[in-house]
Amino acid sequence: MPYAILALAILAETIGTTALQASQQFTRLVPSLIVVISYGVAIYLLSVSLRTFPVGIAYAIWSGLGIVFIAVIAFVFFGQKLDLPAILGMALIIGGIVIINVFSKTATH
Secondary structure, X not given: OHXXXXXXXXXXXXXXXXXXXXXXXXOOHHHHHHXXXXXXXXXXXXXXXXXXXXXXXHHHHHHHHHHHHHHHHHHHHHOOOOOHHHXXXXXXHHHHHXXXXXXXXXXXX
């Protein structure tokens, strides 16, 4: 269950960040409302996940996966390009998250 809550926090943050692009610097009402609501939900769910995860681990997973998901969404939906260093960097982020979850004694297992 703790991973599901953290996954929902990541999903909410990803929705909010995607809507941030669509809000056009908060000049469009509906995407702007989606940003505010999604970020509120994301922070709330992240805080709930802190009942189980240490803050550093939870934030590393939340922010790391958020970065990767937003980069993929920006590539697919907004036509933003990813060069080899960006792809390698994101692979390292994912690798770091896997290492934390598989080998770290501070992560919840």
